[in-house]
Amino acid sequence: MKLTLADRTATPSALYTAQQTGELDKLAIDSGIAGIRLMKRAGRAAFDQLLARHPNVEQVTVYCGAGNNAGDGYVVAALAAQQRIPVRLIAVGDPEKLSGEAAEARDYARQEGVIFESPGEAPPTGVIVDALLGTGIKGEVRPAYAEAIEQINASGRPVMAIDIPTGLNADTGAVMGTAVRAGFTVTFIGVKRGLLTARGPALCGELVFADLGVPESIYAQVSAEVMPLTLAQLLATLPRRATDAHKGDFGHVMVIGGDTGFGGASIMAAESAARAGAGLVSLATRPEHVAPALTRRPEIMVCGVTSGQELEPWLARPTVLVVGPGLGQSPWSEQMLQQALQSGLPLVLDADALNLLAANRPAAAEKRDDWILTPHPGEAARLLDTTTVEIQADRFGAITELQKRYGGAIILKGAGSLVKGPGSDIGLVTAGNPGMASGGMGDVLSGILGGLLAQGETVTDVARLGACLHTEAADLAVGDWGERSLLATDLVPALCQLLQAEPGVATS
Template identity: 75%
Template structure:
């Protein structure tokens, strides 16, 4: 997703809920900016972006609802009329029931000669559509009349600018409330809403532009956000610089445990990713039949073939970090591998079937830990929470917070707009990534990256956020070479190396 800002060098880092954004709006008005002025600024900002992104539109059709979001739409319509651009408003909410600033915006549009019509049987066939139907206040399923309007917008195949939030998208959770507008461009105001950057938000918003509308910085200081957008350049600074006289023992030893019969590739990819992330030593404990392929693929790793937990135990004396789960399976062998890892007391990264075994209490783990990173996708998260995937996706923020509270440590809820929850600090949203990551092995590479970061001394908090961010950014870099359909997990590893070239220099 492309993120830009109208009035600042970059898209904001702090993300807000809808209620927090309303508090920002109220405090901005209390600071001396009239509500009508804020609405005019919002309309002007959106209209400016429309002309910039879709210059010379043949026509503009503005779908307006019944609240303040509609007021922004009426301002846009009035501005278009002033420019002699053919424009009309399709009023889904009764325009006569608008109050306050929204009513003033309606009157302004009418004074400029804008035609206001009821919802027609067919939508527009040319120009640009402006979606000003529903704002951040939606809490239930989209009502039938609005659903009909949204369907008309989506069926038009015309470019759509969404005002503040695509109608039908829950700005708090990123959930599509039955149906939602698919926008090419979304201009959001005052507070960057967290739901726009995860779940369905990334798919529905298109390009996302932030407009602060001149709200003073002091207002933002009064409403602290509890959620941040991850920024790679800043996080890379957490990697310690390497001394000129450094040796491999300074950068830890990662052991990957996984690769049950038929699943050796997952563990091998994780091991290679750990090595390329900068771990001093990487070893792999796997089924004996995978030893030769692993050494052929990556001779820098040490590989031991183990057939039982008892055989694994002596190998656990050397590693400083364990990554358990890539290709692990759920056989008795798998359970023994996980049990030995849990009993070691070493920092852990758990992924894939390690999480499924944990959810099934095989072996039973009663207490939370502060030295592990869990990396579930929504299905695994649902099993860990004894829930269902749809519930996890309905509120990804609540799900990742519940997982972190239950299991401790750091939790990465993977998916579109991955979320990172840690014991301390704000919840982080990873806005990078692309659909090409929907292929086998991506999670294994992530696990290896995380293990490599932990081995170099990063805390679970920092390793989780940086690892998830590196993984997503590497995918965005690699997709330029391979495209979304052809992208493979191992394609991320060269891109990962490029990104890590930005790390601090020697000391």
């Protein structure tokens, strides 16, 4: 998801829950910034963003609820009226029951001549502003608000959400029954973590952050457990290669996978590992896939194996194993995974390696610190013996439980992928696009991770950097191919381009 900064030069370094954002707001007020002043700044920031996208707007329809989020909407309505832009304000709930700053904002709008309407008097027109409910929503959206959401979504008009689309959970990104679909969202003071994962990116549209002039000293007083991951910062940790480097300095990755009918997945993973910088890459696969793999990428050492016993001698040379791409769930697959687990080597597990692990095939592996697991929500559900719906309802809780149960570093894939390593905060990947919803993308990711892990970085650093490289490469490649036509192998040239630009740090 694209994150635009409305009024600050530094990208936010933390993502907050609704409660934490409330603490920031309270601390700002306690520091001497009046609450109504913050509200008017919020309304001004939102109105400016509306005009930036719709400079010739002919009408604005503002939906207001009964809390502080409504107060921001009343300010937007007042500012539109000041600009002689026809404005309609649809009040869901009694405006006279507003209190505090929201009541002051209501009076401000009334003073500017804004007329309040009841829901259902007429369909919305012009640009719609969603100021119904903010971050405080607890249960499912109540009927009156659900009807208003339906009106907004059915209107076909452009929609700006204030702070958060109504019905979206600010903490998890889950939908509380129903939610507004916005073209862009202007969020204030702290970026809410639910805006950037699960259903958040699809419902927010473009996300704009305005800090409303809250000083940096306020942010230092509230600790958050989730941070956005930035590729430039992560790339800077990769060391430059010494002038006298040789291939043995950068590890040996072996990809294990490619059961009958699934050979392409393991070949893509092996190629990606090589392109990510591994010194040597080998592939253990079904014998029928040896020739296609060598034809595709002759730099890869390929061995055909028909059993775990045949694989065992080949495990003496690699330093990292990537297990899962095209692995399948056959007896052959189980033998491959068993040998990998018994090797004692650092691991990247993906796809059917995770499904076999979840099914205790082979016998349950012990929790370990030297592996990276890369489940999508369905695989995560199997690993935690729950449902995909439950995983998506609280992705932050899910990845925390996965890391606690299995150890190592976890990448919970999906819109707004999450990354968590031993003792670390949760990292959130903000890059990526819908073109990644195609076969083979996970295989490329697992290869990238294996290639980076072979070069000596920690599992946490590798998981963070690999997840960012993967999504940023997809964003780069989608410019050439488009979302509908993007293929997993299209990411490989883009990956090389990103790594070519790495700043790096010097090594001796």
